[in-house]
Amino acid sequence: MATAEKLHGPEHVARYLETDGEDGYEWREGTTILLLTTTGRKSGEDRTNALIFRPWNDAYLVVASKGGDDAPPAWFLNIESDPAVTVQVKADRFEANARVATAEEKPALWKIMAEAWPAYDDYQRKTDREIPVVVLERTAGADA
Template sequence: MSNTHSPRDASVPVRRPWLPPRWFITLFWHGHRALVRVTRGRVGLWRPKPDGWGALRLTATGRRTGQPRQVVLGYIADGRNLITLAMNGWGAAEPAWWLNLRANPDAMVETRDGRRPFHARPARPDERERLWRRWAEIDEHLDAYAARRQRETAVVVLEPRDGTDLLQQS
């Protein structure tokens, strides 16, 4: 489901959904991350809405440097877990933050509700389909965007490490 399209009538032309140029996506990421950093998270982080995603700041350990690395990501909530996609702006390469988490899965996550330690893992096959469908309900072009990538887009599950429910604390 994640990198395939549904069957269609061959006589209907397929129109790929529009994405901004890669330079713009990269510039936007850097600007968004800077905005979150400068405002100490007061601007640029938001909770997911019932029909939308939220934004969080993830701090992971660099796999090569051992230094903290920060990125702002979109997410949805799944019970106590936070779910994001390792999509790299739909570029071909795996995102550096996901490679860092695969090397060292413990990270700090900051949302509008505070900072908490999390453990990252790829979604298990049985939960991946369910979580992908939830994202597809939010973004109708998800499968078409994912089809631009040569590899399957990882669904990343962030599980709280400290036993608290981040989303229920104010």
């Protein structure tokens, strides 16, 4: 069995799902991981990604960094097409709405995320693309 620190990509998602996050929630350098499921903008199929997150108010924050690539991650393009997503934090699964942090919110939210994963600052320096912070807000009626 892979240790959580070594998990990445589809293997990380599979272990997280199999164990309700017991294996995969805690990751590298003290970070925590949630699962974000989007609807593929071309395929219409569910696409699930393991992402570093931080709680913020009643929402969760993730960063669409793709390691500083000039192109955004596919999951971000999917939420631009359809912001209705499913989020899983450990065993808690719920429907949410994904939105990009506003220009007013972003500096404070970026700081929260860069404290969680300092490499985000390096990723931003690698690209001219403004890397967005995405806010995942539980939809009304979703179990708390």
